[in-house]
Amino acid sequence: MEDLSQVREEIDQIDDRILSLFQRRMECADKVAAYKAAHGLPVLDRSRERRVIEDSAAKVPPELRSYAQVLMQLLMEASRNRQHGLLDPEGNNVVRRIESAVSATPNLFPQDAFVACQGVEGAYSQIACDRIFHHADISFFDTFDGVFRAVEEGFCQYGVLPVENSTAGSVNQVYDLMMRHNFSIVRTCRLKIDHNLLAKPGVGLEEITDVYSHEQAINQCHQFLSALHGVTVHVVENTAIASQMVARSERPGVAAIASSSCAELYGLDPLARDIQDKGNNYTRFACISKDLQVFPGADRTSLMLVVSHRPGALFHVLEKFYALDINIFKLESRPIPDRDFEFMFYFDVDCPVAAPQFKELIATIGDACEDMRYLGSYSEVV
Numbered sequence: 001m002e003d004l005s006q007v008r009e010e011i012d013q014i015d016d017r018i019l020s021l022f023q024r025r026m027e028c029a030d031k032v033a034a035y036k037a038a039h040g041l042p043v044l045d046r047s048r049e050r051r052v053i054e055d056s057a058a059k060v061p062p063e064l065r066s067y068a069q070v071l072m073q074l075l076m077e078a079s080r081n082r083q084h085g086l087l088d089p090e091g092n093n094v095v096r097r098i099e100s101a102v103s104a105t106p107n108l109f110p111q112d113a114f115v116a117c118q119g120v121e122g123a124y125s126q127i128a129c130d131r132i133f134h135h136a137d138i139s140f141f142d143t144f145d146g147v148f149r150a151v152e153e154g155f156c157q158y159g160v161l162p163v164e165n166s167t168a169g170s171v172n173q174v175y176d177l178m179m180r181h182n183f184s185i186v187r188t189c190r191l192k193i194d195h196n197l198l199a200k201p202g203v204g205l206e207e208i209t210d211v212y213s214h215e216q217a218i219n220q221c222h223q224f225l226s227a228l229h230g231v232t233v234h235v236v237e238n239t240a241i242a243s244q245m246v247a248r249s250e251r252p253g254v255a256a257i258a259s260s261s262c263a264e265l266y267g268l269d270p271l272a273r274d275i276q277d278k279g280n281n282y283t284r285f286a287c288i289s290k291d292l293q294v295f296p297g298a299d300r301t302s303l304m305l306v307v308s309h310r311p312g313a314l315f316h317v318l319e320k321f322y323a324l325d326i327n328i329f330k331l332e333s334r335p336i337p338d339r340d341f342e343f344m345f346y347f348d349v350d351c352p353v354a355a356p357q358f359k360e361l362i363a364t365i366g367d368a369c370e371d372m373r374y375l376g377s378y379s380e381v382v
């Protein structure tokens with residue numbers, strides 16, 4: 001067995017040679033960039049990259065193949081990034097669109113606005129909306145789709161939609177609608193959610209036979225509901241709609257799972273408070289607008305990406321975030337309609353818009369996926 005320091009010395013010498021070859025390879029990439037600029041060619045050439053990867057696998061023993069392929073991929077990514085920087089120092093169209101939105105957006109987030117929310121008076125979306133705006137003139141819509149359409153068609157300036165809950169997970173319906181609508185996220189809000197079982201005044205817990213609420217609220221109160229015997233649980237559009245139904249019902253045995261503000265609003269009494277499974281139950285809401293607006297302090301970004309159906313495709317996207325030292329705080333995948341087992345990936349990442357990595361991420365992430373949609377940059381209110 002050789003001495004460790006001897007082997008390391010050899011490694012150091014090899015690294016020196018690798019680095020000088022790396023430098024030469026990057027110089028070649030500069031020449032390729034000049035050629036591409038002169039001939040109007042895109043930086044990324046997938047078929048050339050595939051060939052390089054295949055050839056590299058054939059040049060090393062089988063047990064080193066996957067390592068060699070990863071190494072070549074990293075080298076090509078570095079060369080592509082360098083070429084992007086040389087050919088388009090201002091970034092691509094999306095970067096330019098974001099930069100012009102940053103300069104066109106007012107410094108102050110609007111205090112008053114016409115806002116679309118789903119449900120009826122007392123919905124959690126309304127509470128989130130009141131956190132986001134000082135004074136919101138709210139129009140309620142029956143469905144999440146109605147909220148997206150109200151914003152898209154210019155009927156409301158903004159829309160507030162729940163996107164995820166810390167106990168029950170993502171609001172899939174909202175994520176699926178994101179694929180079908182044009183909008184941009186301008187702010188998010190994290191709201192602590194405390195659910196209550198609300199019934200008409202004078203009704204006792206033992207009299208309850210039917211509980212109404214939104215699917216998410218029902219999921220968040222699973223333990224409480226399983227302990228109630230002989231009770232049927234019904235899913236309705238919204239927790240506030242459930243409260244309204246209970247208030248209007250002739251039957252005493254009905255109850256709703258909703259906020260304490262719904263109790264006041266609909267004249268109901270809480271039969272049980274804080275009935276959610278987990279004490280720290282939070283829901284995140286997104287505030288959307290029709291046009292791209294990026295307010296000062298935006299330090300989070302949402303992206304929708306389609307990656308190809310190949311081994312390692314998602315890895316290349318993740319690698320990009322890793323290389324730029326950008327933290328992913330949420331990753332959601334949803335099936336793409338009419339495509340078999342193909343998924344849309346939703347990334348929420350931490351990265352201030354003014355940071356240099358942000359521009360590089362937006363300008364180059366398209367190389368790592370089939371399609372990219374920028375959903376906006378924003379800050380979160382709590």
Ligand SMILES: C=C(O[C@@H]1C=C(C(=O)O)C=C[C@H]1O)C(=O)O
Pocket residue numbers: 029032043044045046048049052075076077079080083
């Ligand atoms: C250098 C080039 O540009 C890109 C980078 C490659 C590389 O580093 O080998 C290969 C293909 C392109 O996606 C090229 O087109 O040859």
